[in-house]
Amino acid sequence: MANASSKRIASANETALKNLELGLLVVNVLSPLSRLILSLITSRSFVPRKLVIFLHIVFVGSSIVTWRWFKTIGTPSRGGSGGVRVGEDLGGKGVVELGWDLIYMTWICTLGSAILGDWVWWLSLLIPAFASYKLFSTIRPLLAMFLPGLFGPKSPQTQAQTQAQAQQQAQGNAGDDKPESKRQAKLKARMERGDKRVQQVQVKQSR
Incomplete structure (x- = not known):
């Protein structure tokens, strides 16, 4: 060779x-x-x-x-x-x-x-x-x-801090967008159809 x-x-x-x-x-x-x-x-x-x-x-x-x-x-x-x-x-x-x-x-x-x-x-x-x-x-x-x-190269500690901040920010964004419950989804659908019962409940809550 x-x-x-x-x-x-x-x-x-x-x-x-x-x-x-x-x-x-x-x-x-x-x-x-x-x-x-x-x-x-x-x-x-x-x-x-x-x-x-x-x-x-x-x-x-x-x-x-x-x-x-x-x-x-x-x-x-x-x-x-x-x-x-x-x-x-x-x-x-x-x-x-x-x-x-x-x-x-x-x-x-x-x-x-x-x-x-x-x-x-x-x-x-x-x-x-x-x-x-x-x-x-x-x-x-x-x-x-x-x-x-x-x-010099970027220190590992700084890289770890940057990754931790990115993960915290991602978790915070995920917490802000919680999915709706089934009850809230049903009420929203009834409101869109103009259900009178939902309107009466909203009036009572406002009083």
Whole structure:
């Protein structure tokens, strides 16, 4: 079973790295080509603004570094004893997942800005926002140790009190809606039919 799992991870990593290399090549070729075509048929400039160039260099460079890191940790290697060591699972969670998010968002912003406009680079703000969320989720148990009132789970005592209050309220509502007795039901039916005996009894009670 362990050998089959290792083979599965190695095969999945090999496929992921090939697709990643192909994606890096396609995106970085289509982006300047799209800008050139649009600059010829529209009034848009082929050279983007300095800020966009800076963002492009930073994010594309980061995606290339991430690809190299994926290749290092995901490619199987041979140990000194001749055994094969399977790399890390590139489909895992944590930092690896953030690396994929960085690469995908870089591709979206690179191609999107070339086709739709430089405003697409605002989407790159989602990367640090998501990274901050993942970091907070990771350190929240530590924060709960020092600030249990803010980051800790709801105490069982509070939950029990809430359930007790809900049960009391339900019992109170049930007590307010008592069913009519058979005698009251008969009197009500006679009143609806206009029975004179019921009317006489009501007159006597009113006196």
